[in-house]
Amino acid sequence: MSDIRESFNNEIGTDFRGEIMYGEMLSGHTSIAVGGPADMYVLPYDAVSLKTCLMFANDRGLAVLVLGGGTNVIVDDNGYRGMVISLKHFNMIKTTDDPDERVDLFVETGVPLQRLINYCVERGYAGIEGLTGIPGTVGGAIIGNSGSFGQEIRDVVESIVVINLSGMIKRLERDEFSFGYRRSSVEQGLIILSANMRFKKSEPEVLSGKASECISRKKNTQPLSERSAGCVYMNPEGRAAGMLIEEAGCKGMRAGDIEVSRVHANYFINRGNGTASDFLKLMKMVEARVFEHSGVSLEPEVRVIAGKHE
Ligand SMILES: Cc1cc2nc3c(=O)[nH]c(=O)nc-3n(C[C@H](O)[C@H](O)[C@H](O)COP(=O)(O)OP(=O)(O)OC[C@H]3O[C@@H](n4cnc5c(N)ncnc54)[C@H](O)[C@@H]3O)c2cc1C
Structure with missing residues (x-):
């Protein structure tokens, strides 16, 4: 592990903006609180730093894992030999189009899903209020097509931007990937950086009523x-x-x-x-x-x- 630290410091140094930890216990980053240490746990601040990390890992044949909220994974007790990436700092939500009937949002995948739901409910953007109570990030929700109460994240995703393990970024339109029950076809080895999402306009009161109903039903049954x-x-x-x-x-x-x-x-x-x-x-x-x-x-x-x- 000290070899990786030394190489990273020597070779990457100031090209990387973000946080980096060696031997970080992954039990602190999973909702079930299991998982041993990761050789490297990195939280890049921007896409250039993420790319730098991926190229470092690629050059050394290091395995790479993206961890969102860690709410649907079981990580080995011996930990992860390689680089674990958190996109926690990829946390922007931005309106890209706002005609009368609908609104389009650009959402980075480190955004906590619950933050996006609250954002939409407060503004009357309908489509994911039924996902209220699902923990984790937007990235994890897309990979697993998260859903509840008759809605799934696929209902609002229009396109995604991905980066591969060699650092190449591309946009995938909705007909270039598909969703199934708790699965998406986004290839292994692709990291989702952001998504463009489309919501119908509704009333905040209506949506917050639905969101409250979801959470109280979940509290009684889960x-x-x-x-x-x-x-x-x-x-x-x-x-x-x-x-x-x-x-x-x-x-x-x-x-x-x-x-x-x-x-x-x-x-x-x-x-x-x-x-x-x-x-x-x-x-x-x-x-x-x-x-x-x-x-x-x-x-x-x-x-x-x-x-x-x-
Ligand atoms: C109490 C509780 C209730 C839940 N209720 C529901 C429910 O009602 N419905 C439901 O569908 N799920 C539910 N879940 C499961 C879970 O919350 C969701 O599947 C969630 O969307 C996972 O997101 P995450 O960020 O935690 O993903 P993680 O668990 O961190 O990762 C899941 C997978 O996605 C990959 N991944 C994460 N981010 C990215 C990214 N940006 N790019 C590429 N790959 C990525 C990871 O490598 C991993 O393979 C629940 C979980 C808990 C603990």
């Missing part, structure tokens, strides 16, 4: 105040994964300090010192029980980030 990684599994066609897990008798099942929530069985919560290996062990236990009980093979929604260990 363990929002606990440390979790969101839904562990995708819903199989026509079924709710949480119901299948509950019917298989898994509520309260535990591996180490990771427990199947008693509030909503598709959430695993960290009761204290849970680890990624506890989480993965519990997944195996739950998958086996559900298969035995209903014959359904559950598909993970959470993304398991392997450590890229040599």
